[in-house]
Amino acid sequence: MHDYEEFDDELPKSKTRVKQEMHDLQELGRQLTELSPAQFAEVPLDDDLREAIDTLHRIKSNEARRRQMQYIGKLMRSADGEAIEAALHRFKERDQQHLRFDRMAEEWRRRLLEEGKAAQSEFFDAYPGADHQHLRQLVRDATREVEKQKPPTNQRKLFRFLRDLFMESE
Known part of the structure; x- marks a missing residue:
């Protein structure tokens, strides 16, 4: 040495x-x-x-x-640079988590609208605490909306419902 x-x-x-x-x-x-x-x-x-x-x-x-x-x-x-960096890091992690929830909600919304009852039963198996009746109503309204080529109001409601459910479950 x-x-x-x-x-x-x-x-x-x-x-x-x-x-x-x-x-x-x-x-x-x-x-x-x-x-x-x-x-x-x-x-x-x-x-x-x-x-x-x-x-x-x-x-x-x-x-x-x-x-x-x-x-x-x-x-x-x-x-205090370390405390500031820690806060910025928390914000970044939170943003990434929100992005992940948005992607999950978008994927489930797509599946629920395209695959119908099979996707619904799979969703209820994965998320048994979800409000079954409300979800079925949202899917039904969003499906009608797609068929009639109307603005995606109910599709957005379905997305928000799913995203909020994912955020609560984490």
């Missing part, structure tokens, strides 16, 4: 490494500016950073927005 290996942690960061960390923090700040108001409220931020991001949303000039983003990046240096 070489003597210099035990001192690797004590070496100062290179200029390139410091710049990369600053860019990473600025990118994290940019991601914060793209959150919905409800998500933004959930993120643990200090008041200065929260105000800087609120200010950015009111700025119209590109140059002023660029400067404000730099200021947000500067404020990010003193923020």
Whole structure:
């Protein structure tokens, strides 16, 4: 073992490494500016950073927005980056879960409308807690809608029913 290996942690960061960390923090700040108001409220931020991001949303000039983003990046240096990243990660997982529920609902809606009773019995086997009567009514209404080539109002109701059922069961 070489003597210099035990001192690797004590070496100062290179200029390139410091710049990369600053860019990473600025990118994290940019991601914060793209959150919905409800998500933004959930993120643990200090008041200065929260105000800087609120200010950015009111700025119209590109140059002023660029400067404000730099200021947000500067404020990010003193923020709890790990807590912010954890919150953003939770939002991403939640979005992926919602997307998965949407895909499941779309697939079941298609099957229920195309395959009829066979798909219904398979669905009730997979989801015994579902409201059987309500689902049958939604399928019946959506099927009539397809046959008469009407706007997909009942198809949307069926989709929402399925998606909500999947969200409750998870």
